[in-house]
Amino acid sequence: MQCSAQFLLSALSPAQFPQEDAPEIAFLGRSNVGKSSLLNALVGAKAAKVSSTPGRTRAINFFLIADARRAPQAVFADLPGYGYAKVAKSVSAGWQDFIDPYLATRQALALCVCLVDAKTPPQASDRQLLDWLRAAGREFIVVATKIDRLSGNERTRSLVALKRALDVDALLPVSAKTSYGVKELWERIETAAAEAAIG
Template sequence: MKRIYAKFLLSATSPEQFPAPTVPEIAFLGRSNVGKSSLLNALLGTKLAHVSSTPGRTRAINFFSITDSPQRQQPQLYFSDLPGYGYARISKSIAAGWPKFIEPYLTARPALALCLCLVDSNVPPQNSDAQLIAFLRNVGRRFLVVGTKADRLSGNGRAKAKSVLREGLQIDDLLLCSAKTGAGIKELWTAIHSAAEE
């Protein structure tokens, strides 16, 4: 796999602050504490995204620019890290709890190539995850469900988790990943590049 060069670009709390939509964007979505920042860091091979043990730390959309060469002036991709949802102290539902800039990003952003919906592979399907998937289907967004923390599952556990999540979330495709062991990271990059090239 090629070396990745990534840098933090900006935090946006309104559509006016979003970067110009010049390159494909990959959005990272998931409930609070699902392991979004850890997975981002595993993909980037660096600790750019802040990992917190306190759920609901991300309150803005954080954009990261990605290239495969430090000499390259223009980014090839943006990663966007969205605020976690479903954390009781912050929100009752996605619609009520997410700041007002999330919906325009997911519905109207022209450069958004793929939404990665992160779910904890050790936890049964959650209503909030099903709501998110229904929302993305409704607005016609391409998405991939990624089961995080797969290192905590045994071989049989992985097969069972896949089947339970597929059925509960009514999806065909699911990728299990582990930020800790690196399992599934290569396959995730393949999915990201494939979406970015279309």
């Protein structure tokens, strides 16, 4: 998809969230899983900051996505990572203060893109997030990131183990490095955004 991404704002409290006038896509996952990188791969630009220091993204960063050819516009929300031991308590406290409320009440939220690392064994924190989203009735897609780091056999094994542990039927393998799976993810995002715009 030909599109442009424009940084909108960083929010650290619900009062700072932008107006809800376009379908929103949230990127969720543990620190360092590749949220910002995947967002950049989708828009084909370095919109979101990528860092080798886990826990760098502390606010919800909102980006306005404008498709050159087609409506609707969308907003991408890059959320802070969770579940990383080295991340300061102040960051995990942020989850209760503004990320839980965001996920629970945000009307514009059309799809949660949940990222899990293809090379890391299934994590309890990922399962907890998915169970939370299921209970909240949120639509989500689970993607396995950094798939370029695994060989064919490792890939298959890892995807089977992740699916079972996370109790999901489908898992989309992606790589921000090679763009593997990025087109399929765009299709899911466009469908969710279009449905939200209509409904």
